[in-house]
Amino acid sequence: MSKIKLKELSHLSETLLIPLTARGNETLHSSPVIKDEKSLEILSQIDPENINADGGNISTHGILARTIIIDQELNKLLLQNPESTVINLGAGLDTRLNRLDNGLLTWYDLDLKEVIELRSLFFAPDNRIHSIPKSVLDFSWIEEIVNRENVIIIAEGLLMYFSEDDVKIILQELSRHFPKSHMFFDVVGKYFVGKGIHDSFLWGIDRAKDIENFSPPIQLIQSWSTGNLLKERQSLVIRLLNIFPATKNRSQILHIEL
C-alpha cells in the first residue's frame, strides 16, 4: 500500500510530526519511558518526504517529559471525574486518548481543517470522540462544546507559536467560557522566542507564575521545568542548559485553573 503524503500541511502544522516521531521512537527504545504503539502505527503509514520529523535531543526530552506529566495529571483528574470533557487544542496526531480512554469521558480534538482530515485517516469516529476542524482563534468552536462542567483543556506544543497578545486572548476566552476548568500546556522560555523547529516560537515566559497576569481569574496550580524531569535521559548538553539562567527554564509544563 502506498504511504500517505503530507503535502497539504503548512510549516506550522508539520510540527505535529515532531512529537509523533518522539513518541514512536521512544516506544522502540530498550527501556522506554512511554509506550505508544499508535504513534508507531501512524508513522509506518505516512511518508514525511523531506520534512524533518526529528526535533533533536533537547526537543525530544521535553516532549517525553510533557507526555508523561500530562498523562499522569490528566489520569488523576479522570479518576476524580470519569465523565469529564477533555478539549485537546492543536491536537495534531496526538495519541493520548488511546492511552487514557476510560470509556466514559467526552473528548474533542481541535486543529486546522487539513490536520483534522489527516487525523481522520488514523482515528475512528465514536459518539464520545469529536473533531473540530477550526483554528483555536476562531472562537465559534466553543459553541460546539456541549458540557461546560468538569472540563479539562490541553494545549501541547501549541501556544508558543502564537503572539503574546493572541495567547492572552485565548486564555481570556477560555476563562470566560470554562471558568474553574483545568488546563495543561507547555511554554518555552523567553530565550527561545524567535527560535524553533519548522516555525519560530513567538511567545515564551520564564516564570510560570507570570501566567496569572494573562487573565485575572487564572491560578497557577503547578509547574514542572523539564530540566528537572527524566534526569536519567538527559544528555550532557541538556545538563549544561540546566545550569544557565537563560536556558534553565527552557520548557515548562503548566497546570492552571481558568
Ligand SMILES: C[S@@+](CC[C@H](N)C(=O)[O-])C[C@H]1O[C@@H](n2cnc3c(N)ncnc32)[C@H](O)[C@@H]1O
Ligand atoms: C507541535 S504540533 C503538536 C501536536 C500535538 N498537540 C502533539 O503534541 O502531538 C502543533 C499543532 O498545532 C496545530 N495548530 C497550529 N496553529 C493552530 C491553530 N491556529 N488552531 C489550531 N491548531 C493549530 C498544528 O496544526 C499542529 O497540529
